[in-house]
Amino acid sequence: xxxxxxxxxxxxxxxxxxxxxxxxxxxxxxxxxxxxxxxxxxxxxxxxxxxxxxxxxxxxxxxxxxxxxxxxxxxxxxxxxxxxxxxxxxxxxxxxxxxxxxxxxxxxxxxxxxxxxxxxxxxxxxxxxxxxxxxxxxxxxxxxxxxxxxxxxxxxxxxxxxxxxxxxxxxxxxxxxxxxxxxxxxxxxxxxxxxxxxxxxxxxxxxxxxxxxxxxxxxxxxxxxxxxxxxxxxxxxxxxxxxxxxxxxxxxxxxxxxxxxxxxxxxxxxxxxxxxxxxxxxxxxxxxxxxxxxxxxxxxxxxxxxxxxx
Numbered sequence: 164x165x166x167x168x169x170x171x172x173x174x175x176x177x178x179x180x181x182x183x184x185x186x187x188x189x190x191x192x193x194x195x196x197x198x199x200x201x202x203x204x205x206x207x208x209x210x211x212x213x214x215x216x217x218x219x220x221x222x223x224x225x226x227x228x229x230x231x232x233x234x235x236x237x238x239x240x241x242x243x244x245x246x247x248x249x250x251x252x253x254x255x256x257x258x259x260x261x262x263x264x265x266x267x268x269x270x271x272x273x274x275x276x277x278x279x280x281x282x283x284x285x286x287x288x289x290x291x292x293x294x295x296x297x298x299x300x301x302x303x304x305x306x307x308x309x310x311x312x313x314x315x316x317x318x319x320x321x322x323x324x325x326x327x328x329x330x331x332x333x334x335x336x337x338x339x340x341x342x343x344x345x346x347x348x349x350x351x352x353x354x355x356x357x358x359x360x361x362x363x364x365x366x367x368x369x370x371x372x373x374x375x376x377x378x379x380x381x382x383x384x385x386x387x388x389x390x391x392x393x394x395x396x397x398x399x400x401x402x403x404x405x406x407x408x409x410x411x412x413x414x415x416x417x418x419x420x421x422x423x424x425x426x427x428x429x430x431x432x433x434x435x436x437x438x439x440x441x442x443x444x445x446x447x448x449x450x451x452x453x454x455x456x457x458x459x460x461x462x463x464x465x466x467x468x469x470x471x472x473x
Contacts (some may be wrong), residue, residue: 165318167183167190168257171184172184172187172191172419175187175188176188179269179397180268180269180449181269181271181460182264182270182272182273183256183257183260183261183264183269183272185273186256186260186272186273186276187253187257189241189307190241190243190249190252190253190256191249191253193241193242193243194243194249195244196228196422197217197220197242200213200216201213201217202214211231211362213275214454215348218238218240218305219232219235219238220235220290221235221237221238221239221242221306221307222236222239222287222305222306222307223235223286223299223304223305224287224288224291224297224301224304224305224360225291225292225301225302225304226292226342228287229288236280236281236284237277238359239280239284239306239307239308240276240277240280240283240284240308240309240311240312241309242307242308243307243308243309244271244307248308249309252308252309252310252313255310255313256276256309256312256313256316256319258329259313259316259319259320259339259404260316260320261273262320262323262327262339263275263291263316263319263320263323266324267323267324267379267454268443268454268458269453270386270390270393271379271384271386271390271454272316273318273389273393274375274384274385274386274389274390274391275312275316275319275372275375275386276309276312276316277312277342277366277386277389278308278314278315278371278375278385278389279311279312279313279314279316279319279368279369279371279372279375280311280312280315280368281365281371282311282367282368282370282371283310283311283312283314283315283363283366283367283368283371284364284367285367286310286363286364286366286370287306287360287363287367288365290363291335291360293297293305296355296359297359304360306361307361308364308365308460309366310362310364310368311340311364311367311368312362312368313368314346314347314350314364314365314366314372315344315368315369315372315375316370316372316389317339317342317346317369318343318347318368318369318370318373319372319373319374319375319376320337320339320343320372320439321340321342321344322372322373322376323376325338325339325340326338326340326415327339328384329342329356343369346365346369347365347366348368350362350365350366350369351366369386374405381427430449439466439467444467445464447463447466447467450463466471
């Protein structure tokens, strides 16, 4: 991270290795843009047109509807309606996302969010299509919100560091594994209620959060395809100019040139290999931001420790 919360949010797309604030910024931006569209459409008497446009961004439960709008698998997880809906999702994304970012780095945080959103959508669609309980509402059911991706991050953080404590209002310090368990139980109990689709998505995201971290601990990263797509678009929109390196020709002496002791430069003192340079520390900090502290080698950890004592 590069500064305070609002500075990071405002400059989310100007920095690399800060996917947490990119996710927050996209969700908030989409929320306000759609809120403006809603007001303009309704005031102009085109409420039905807004509803049609809104439906194109939401995840349909009916497979026949999904086939003609496949992009909704991605767009639904960045679309909210209702201030409290987005508020609580973004708070949980920020609190637990910071922990995942610290342990795993920026790219894997994005992997977890996207995979959680996909898993939530898959479970939602499967259950609505196979369960008789949803047969009457299947054709008109659609889902929106970041909850599945957020649940993946919440459960992923609890799987990574279960004994980390958050200070909750009125309750004091509570281990995040208990917070995650509580919210999963609530989602399961409400999965047959009025917001059944959303709660099923929560469960799908939670399951993905647990499985993703467990597989990662075994050396298997399910998010590699998503990461590859992200890197492709980063390179596509990277406007940084390429650095041109030039080399200065060495000075040569002919036999006719005089040579005195003053022409001989003093030998440059050698740098102690045990003391890390600022350039080395910057590279180590970039590696932590991208992949997490655990990705450092023993030598890199030693250099960071030695530098911290200065």
